[in-house]
């Protein structure tokens with residue numbers, strides 16, 4: 001469970017994150033939507049204590065994140081960053097085991113190996129175990145990185161999982177697989193916060209959506225309550241059409257044919 005209260009982060013005079021407050025319950029998946037530069041990654045960095053806020057506080061399981069030791073924080077939240085390039089070679093299984101570093105001193109124990117095995121099965125990467133990470137496709141690399149962060153918090157279903165654009169650059173099948181995995185983590189009790197660019201994926205997989213613009217909250221609520229043309233136009237400066245879906249409660253979103261005046265001016 002995560003609570004965010006009056007969170008503000010400034011760069012110079014500009015508020016990149018501007019007085020944000022929200023809660024995400026245990027077992028929920030929150031999707032954060034917003035245009036490029038809206039402040040999504042800055043928010044994520046604040047949530048995982050990578051950077052310090054100018055104002056406000058983040059609580060994980062009712063404890064301020066500033067009160068956690070580094071070790072306890074690493075066992076309480078795991079972060080899939082946006083860019084995961086490596087300059088040195090690692091085997092896939094070595095890289096996934098890095099997620100367990102916080103759990104052992106010198107050598108991984110039996111339990112760490114068991115977690116490694118389970119996580120690799122769940123993320124569908126067992127067949128890649130002996131491969132050099134740098135030789136994998138983008139989609140395979142993303143699943144390996146996700147396996148690493150899941151391994152980090154595997155023993156603690158009260159933990160938070162932060163995913164910054166986990167589907168970035170992936171084909172539709174890999175996008176789907178990553179989102180199914182993120183959803184399954186929430187269903188197992190984890191609190192999942194996921195930055196996404198695809199509105200339809202957000203409404204399909206999230207319990208809650210926050211839309212950001214210039215670091216401020218434009219809308220916050222269930223997909224059904226926030227996915228409407230007004231909120232989307234305000235957030236993304238784009239006209240969209242909504243189409244009712246037979247399979248899902250929430251309407252599907254498509255860009256309208258004509259570019260918005262903002263786009264025409266580019």
Ligand SMILES: Nc1ncnc2c1ncn2[C@@H]1O[C@H](COP(=O)(O)OP(=O)(O)OP(=O)(O)O)[C@@H](O)[C@H]1O
Nearest residue numbers: 010011012016034035036037038039040041042043
């Ligand atoms: N340390 C910093 N100093 C100054 N400006 C910054 C800093 N970090 C981020 N910014 C700016 O703040 C804005 C928000 O950045 P952020 O990375 O949070 O956006 P985002 O919503 O994640 O964007 P994208 O979808 O493109 O990844 C951007 O205009 C960025 O250039």
